[in-house]
Amino acid sequence: MISLLGRAAVLLGLAACATGAVTGVVAAVRQSEEALKWTRALAYAFSACMVVATVLMEVALLTHDFSVSYVAEVGSLATPVWVTIVSLWSSLNGSILLWGLVLGVFVGGFTWSTRDQSPLQVPWALAVALGVGVFFTFLVAGIANPFTPTPSPIPTDGPGPNPLLQNHVLMIIHPPFLYLGYVGMTIPFAMGAAALLAGRLDAAWVRRLRSWMLLPWGFLTVGIVLGGWWSYEVLGWGGWWAWDPVENASFLPWLTATAFLHSAMVMERREQLRGWTLSLVLGTFLLTLLGTFMTRSGIFNSVHTFTESPIGPVFLGFLAIALLFSLGLLAFRLDAITAEDTTSPAGLTRDTAFAFNNMLFSAFTFMVLMGTVYPLLNEAITGTQISVGQPWFDRWGAPIGLSIVFLMGVGPALPWGRAATPDQLRRVGVAAGVGALVAGICAAAGLRSAWPLATFGLSAFALVVTLDAMLAPARARAQARGEALGQAALVVARSARRRYGGYIVHIGVLMVVVAHAAATAYQTRETLTLKVGESGTAGDYTLTYEGAAWQEQPHRRSLVATFALADTSGPIGQVTPRLNHYRKMGTPIGTPEVRSGLRHDLYFSLVNVDEKAGFASIDVHDKPMVIWLWLGGLVMVFGTVISAWPSRRSSESVPPAAATLPQPAVGV
Amino acid sequence: MSAPQAPVAPARGITPALQRRLFLVGALLVAGGALSAVAFGDLGESLVYFWDPTQMAAAGEDAVGATIRLGGVVKAGSVEWQQDRGSLKFIVSDGKTEVAVEATGAPPQMFREGIGVVVEGTLTQSGVFASDRLMVKHSNEYKAPEGDMSADERKELYSTVEGL
Numbered sequence: 001m002i003s004l005l006g007r008a009a010v011l012l013g014l015a016a017c018a019t020g021a022v023t024g025v026v027a028a029v030r031q032s033e034e035a036l037k038w039t040r041a042l043a044y045a046f047s048a049c050m051v052v053a054t055v056l057m058e059v060a061l062l063t064h065d066f067s068v069s070y071v072a073e074v075g076s077l078a079t080p081v082w083v084t085i086v087s088l089w090s091s092l093n094g095s096i097l098l099w100g101l102v103l104g105v106f107v108g109g110f111t112w113s114t115r116d117q118s119p120l121q122v123p124w125a126l127a128v129a130l131g132v133g134v135f136f137t138f139l140v141a142g143i144a145n146p147f148t149p150t151p152s153p154i155p156t157d158g159p160g161p162n163p164l165l166q167n168h169v170l171m172i173i174h175p176p177f178l179y180l181g182y183v184g185m186t187i188p189f190a191m192g193a194a195a196l197l198a199g200r201l202d203a204a205w206v207r208r209l210r211s212w213m214l215l216p217w218g219f220l221t222v223g224i225v226l227g228g229w230w231s232y233e234v235l236g237w238g239g240w241w242a243w244d245p246v247e248n249a250s251f252l253p254w255l256t257a258t259a260f261l262h263s264a265m266v267m268e269r270r271e272q273l274r275g276w277t278l279s280l281v282l283g284t285f286l287l288t289l290l291g292t293f294m295t296r297s298g299i300f301n302s303v304h305t306f307t308e309s310p311i312g313p314v315f316l317g318f319l320a321i322a323l324l325f326s327l328g329l330l331a332f333r334l335d336a337i338t339a340e341d342t343t344s345p346a347g348l349t350r351d352t353a354f355a356f357n358n359m360l361f362s363a364f365t366f367m368v369l370m371g372t373v374y375p376l377l378n379e380a381i382t383g384t385q386i387s388v389g390q391p392w393f394d395r396w397g398a399p400i401g402l403s404i405v406f407l408m409g410v411g412p413a414l415p416w417g418r419a420a421t422p423d424q425l426r427r428v429g430v431a432a433g434v435g436a437l438v439a440g441i442c443a444a445a446g447l448r449s450a451w452p453l454a455t456f457g458l459s460a461f462a463l464v465v466t467l468d469a470m471l472a473p474a475r476a477r478a479q480a481r482g483e484a485l486g487q488a489a490l491v492v493a494r495s496a497r498r499r500y501g502g503y504i505v506h507i508g509v510l511m512v513v514v515a516h517a518a519a520t521a522y523q524t525r526e527t528l529t530l531k532v533g534e535s536g537t538a539g540d541y542t543l544t545y546e547g548a549a550w551q552e553q554p555h556r557r558s559l560v561a562t563f564a565l566a567d568t569s570g571p572i573g574q575v576t577p578r579l580n581h582y583r584k585m586g587t588p589i590g591t592p593e594v595r596s597g598l599r600h601d602l603y604f605s606l607v608n609v610d611e612k613a614g615f616a617s618i619d620v621h622d623k624p625m626v627i628w629l630w631l632g633g634l635v636m637v638f639g640t641v642i643s644a645w646p647s648r649r650s651s652e653s654v655p656p657a658a659a660t661l662p663q664p665a666v667g668v
Numbered sequence: 669m670s671a672p673q674a675p676v677a678p679a680r681g682i683t684p685a686l687q688r689r690l691f692l693v694g695a696l697l698v699a700g701g702a703l704s705a706v707a708f709g710d711l712g713e714s715l716v717y718f719w720d721p722t723q724m725a726a727a728g729e730d731a732v733g734a735t736i737r738l739g740g741v742v743k744a745g746s747v748e749w750q751q752d753r754g755s756l757k758f759i760v761s762d763g764k765t766e767v768a769v770e771a772t773g774a775p776p777q778m779f780r781e782g783i784g785v786v787v788e789g790t791l792t793q794s795g796v797f798a799s800d801r802l803m804v805k806h807s808n809e810y811k812a813p814e815g816d817m818s819a820d821e822r823k824e825l826y827s828t829v830e831g832l
Contacts, residue, residue, distance in 0.1 A: 363703060370708065385718035389735055392714030527773045529751045559777075579777055587804060588777055608777040615751050617774030 002060040003068045006053055006147035010140050013049030013100070016042045017107075017133035024127025028120075028198065039126050043111040046133055050104030057088060057097055057146060067154050070094055070146035076160030078554060083161060086172045090161035092296065092311065093146035095175070100140045102176075102183040103133055110187050110212070121205055124194035125187075132186045135318050143310040163582030166555055167589050170230035178223035178250055182288040184216025185253060188260075189285030192278045196329040199336030201278075203268050209281065210264040211644060217257045218640035224250050225512075225633030236590040236605040238525065238621040240629065241516075243393040248372040249291030252365055256284040259361035266354050269416060275334045276358070282326040287365075289319045299376060347419045353411035357404065364400045368393070398451055402458055405513055408506055409435075409462030412469040427468060435461030447522070455517035459510045466503050466510075501643025508639055511632030518625040519601075527607065529617040530563075538620035541602070542566045543575070545616050548609045557581045559588075561606050561616045577606035577618065601626040716788075721765035724791065731791040738767065738789075738797060744781045760785065760797070767791075771799040778804045 020042030027035035060068040061084050064075055074087045074094065089095040107129050114122045140146070165171055191209045195201040227247065228240035241247060260280040267277045293299070297312030371388040379385055413428045414420050420428075439457030447453060473496075474489035481488070493500040526538040530545035537543075548561040560578040564571060575595075579588040592605035603621035610616070716735045717727075724731045724738060738760055746759035756771040769787055779785070779802070789799030 366700070366703070370704070371711075374708075374711065387716045387718070387737075388711065389714045389716045392711060395710075395714075527754060529754060529774050531751075606777075607774040608779070613751075617751075619773070 002056050002063075002065050003147050003149045006056045006060070006068070007141070007145065009049050009053040009056060010100075010137060010145070010147065013046050013053065013104070014134065014137040014141050016045040016049060017130040017137055020046060021127050021130040021134060024123050024130060027123035028127060036123050036126075039123060039130075040111050040115065043107050043126055043130060046130065046137075047104040047108030047111075050101045050137075053140070053147075054088070054097060054101040057094065058085060061085070061087060064158075066156065066158060067150050068146070069148045069150045072150045072155055072158050074161040075158040077157050079160050079166070080554075083166055083555075086165060087161035089175050089179075090165045093144045095179070096136070096139050096144040096311075097146050098176070099179055099183055100133075100136050102179050103136055103186060106184055106187055107133060110190075119202075119205065120198040120200050121191065121194040124197040125190040127190075128193045128197075129186055129190035132190070139311070139314065143314060160555070163556070163589070166582075167580060167591070168230060168234045170226055170233060174223055174226035174230055177219050177226060181216045181218075181220025181223050181250070182253070182292060184219055185213075185257070185285045185288045188213040188216070188281050192281035193326070193329055195337060196278060196333040199333060201267075201274055201337040206264055206268050206277075210261065210268075213257055213260055213264070213281070213284075214640060214644045217254070217261060218637060218644065220250065220254050220257065221633065221636055221640065224254060225630065225636075229630055229633075232626070233594060234589065234591070236592045236619070238523070238592075238603050238605065238619070238623065240626075243368075243371070243388075243390050243397075245372050246295050248368050249294050252291060252368055252372075253284045253287040255361050255365040255368070256280050256287060259358050259365075260284060262354050262361075263358050266351055270351075273355075273358075274337055275330065278334075278337075279330060280358075282330070286319065286323055286326060287369075289315070289322055293319055294372070348414060348425075349418060349420070350411055350414040350416045353407050353414055357407050357411065360400055360404050360407065364397070364404075367396045367400065401513065402451075402454060405455070405458045405462050405510070408509070409458065409465045412503070412506075413465045428465065431461050431464035431468065434464045435459075449521055452517045452521040455513060459514045463507065463510055466506050470500060470503050497645070498643050501639045501641070504639030504642060505636050506639075508632045508635030508637075511628050511635060513632075515625040515628035515632060519623045519629070523621060523623040525619060525621045527617060527619050529615060532614040539622050540567050541620065541622075543618065543620065545618075546574075547614075548611060548616060551578070555582065558591075559606075559609055559611075561609055561618070563604070563616075563618065565602075575604045577604045579606055579609065596627045598627060600624040720762040721760060721767045722762055724767065724797075725765050732793060733790055735788070736790055736797075737786050738769075738799075739784070739786045740767075742779070742781050742783050742785055747781055749775060756802075760787065767797050768795070769797045769799055771802045773800070773802070776802060776804050 020039050023035045023042060024039040026032060027039050057068075057070065059065075060071050061075055062081070064071065064077055066072045066075065070091070070093050074091050075084065079087070087094065089098045107126075110129060111126065114125075188209055191205070191212060195205060195209075224247075227250065231242075232238070232240040257280075260277060263273050263277045263280060266273050293312065293315040297315060299312060371393055375385070375387045409431060410428065413424060413431070415424065435457040438460035439453050442453055442456050447456075470493075471489065473492045474485060477483065477492055478485045478488035483491075524539055528536040528538060528543060530536050530543065532545055532547050535542055535544040542565070544564040544566075546562040546564055548559055551558045551560050558578045558580045560576050563575045565573055565575045575593050577593045578591045580591060581588045590606055592603055594604075595602040601621075601623045603619075603623060605619040605621070607617040607619055714735075716737055717724075717731075718737050718739065719727065719731075720739055724736060727734075740760040740762045743759040743761045743766060746757075748755075748757040750756075754772070754774065756773070756775055758769055758771075759766050760769050761767075769789075771787060771789075784805040786803045786805065787797065787799035788801040788803075789797055792798050
């Protein structure tokens with residue numbers, strides 16, 4: 001029954017968005033209000049169908065309706081209710097449905113936010129967004145249909161979802177954030193394409209486009225940070241970023257979207273960089289498609305077997321269509337909107353800093369893209385399997401990243417469109433002095449190696465400039481009006497929320513950059529193998545192995561090893577890292593014990609336990625500043641929310657859907 | 669703030685605007701090419717090779733010093749694990765060729781004879797594979813490859829081991 005209803009909902013959704021895409025084009029070409037009304041109605045219908053389909057799937061999962069193939073694939077009577085609910089995204093077909101839901105919600109939100117306006121671009125944007133919807137609904141209705149009936153005999157129980165889902169709560173929440181980020185990029189893509197199709201790109205549309213980019217950008221940021229955190233908390237190797245293709249897939253659109261968020265500010269102020277900025281918008285969407293293709297098709301297992309899953313080739317086809325569409329738009333329609341381009345003012349201006357910023361982000365994107373795709377091309381051509389090692393990414397990522405940090409310091413100190421005054425240059429000089437001082441102090445304190453020292457110095461420089469840019473207007477106001485500094489700062493920040501939000505994001509980025517550099521450069525790791533009762537030392541810490549015991553839980557058995565931990569001044573407590581064995585999985589998954597502190601993390605990962613001989617091996621990592629990675633991520637989210645929160649006075653400029661950003665992210 | 673702009677009439681042919689754009693595209697191409705040359709010139713030495721013992725043997729001297737992920741099966745009776753010294757030695761075999769491996773650190777929980785493993789490291793001059801990372805592939809479905817493992821099976825092995 002649910003199988004039938006679900007398929008009906010999906011097919012209705014497919015019909016709605018296919019028709020809506022057509023009426024959208026009609027509305028745009030004929031300037032027909034009537035057709036636009038129909039397009040909006042069909043867009044809402046599409047959203048509703050996706051919501052209904054998802055609700056039906058959740059009902060099927062919760063009622064253990066094994067006649068639905070997806071439930072038979074991932075359901076189990078034994079799993080707890082919350083696991084059953086989230087198993088919607090534990091496997092390919094379900095996550096494609098979730099994808100459809102997110103797209104439906106985004107399209108619905110966009111339609112709603114433009115409901116009482118009809119600028120030239122709106123019908124085109126709706127048509128393009130619904131066109132993308134056709135592809136995803138086609139996937140849900142066709143090759144990745146989770147509602148297909150289970151061939152008889154219908155099983156009475158299922159295997160349950162991927163055990164990784166149950167191993168850590170971050171595994172449950174980080175994929176939806178990535179989806180929200182990926183799928184959300186559809187709206188800026190549709191808006192960018194609409195500007196080209198309509199031949200019109202005014203400042204209001206750019207502002208709105210930027211807001212709709214900021215929202216998925218925020219989600220993507222959260223998704224990436226949570227992904228790194230999950231890797232750190234679960235995988236047991238003590239790292240959070242390995243330049244793995246799956247990680248790169250999410251980082252690439254983040255890079256281009258970040259570049260866009262900056263170049264769009266130039267575009268709002270003066271009529272320039274339009275073709276470039278729109279290319280970034282279109283490119284970001286293409287990179288999300290490429291990322292989905294790479295992570296979903298299994299192409300990284302082998303170039304030769306990815307065709308075994310029909311998802312791969314279909315995605316590749318859609319990617320090709322989207323690429324041709326984008327290139328065609330840029331080639332044939334760009335002239336319509338760039339006619340008014342003016343040249344940029346030369347010299348040491350903020351405009352120049354933004355231009356360099358965009359070059360660096362593009363270079364970064366190019367580098368990561370090549371390093372990720374090169375092994376695929378190489379295997380396709382020569383048949384040999386290779387991968388590009390982490391050191392190569394680090395070698396190129398570090399200088400590019402640090403150059404971006406440098407610009408992050410220079411940019412806010414320079415004025416728009418005219419050369420900096422001597423006073424402004426003096427302030428940059430002071431900040432640079434502080435940066436050099438910080439690097440010097442770190443070196444004097446015994447820290448070595450050039451990259452981290454350069455990172456600390458440049459980050460301090462950027463931080464001083466950022467704080468100055470935030471405080472200077474407040475100080476000026478406080479002086480002029482005789483207000484208290486705090487009060488003046490609040491008033492100023494409220495009147496320029498978008499800018500202040502951006503500065504807060506910058507501070508978050510600096511926290512992440514400094515923490516990453518410190519933790520990577522100054523971490524230590526030691527492996528101890530101890531007999532029961534035996535003690536070993538790792539750095540300043542002493543571990544005594546007390547024994548191991550099995551702990552039974554409904555969905556897993558865990559082998560918990562207990563160590564007594566002491567530092568030079570005495571015992572600190574017990575450390576209990578574990579190895580979890582899941583019913584349907586041969587390899588145990590660890591739960592390392594992480595003792596986080598503001599200065600450093602102690603990270604204990606159980607390597608093996610020999611119960612018979614009474615031995616246990618444990619990896620002990622001492623990693624400085626790791627917690628600042630996650631705190632920096634939180635600050636970035638906070639800044640994004642400040643920036644994107646719809647203002648009451650001009651509800652026009654920011655989409656209402658932006659209001660949904662904060663809550664889930666802060667609770668993490 | 670923004671300067672007043674003079675309206676520009678659309679024109680045909682090679683306008684100054686088009687010239688500028690062509691120049692810009694050319695400059696971008698040159699810059700991109702230069703960047704690629706610099707960035708990818710050293711790509712070769714950063715590659716990680718996915719090899720089995722036979723492929724590594726075929727690579728000869730090239731394998732010495734290169735980063736390699738060697739996949740195969742731990743040969744029965746070859747494991748020497750000295751807890752007190754943290755020294756782990758074993759032989760990885762693909763049925764045709766055998767390679768002696770010296771790993772640092774402790775063996776992971778499921779490590780045992782006859783199991784599929786991937787070791788990352790490099791071949792030393794002495795012909796011993798020095799590994800600093802050892803990953804185990806074990807699942808209920810898993811069958812130890814007998815002799816020949818196709819390229820795809822081997823890749824699948826790597827990915828399952830890493831693919832969390």
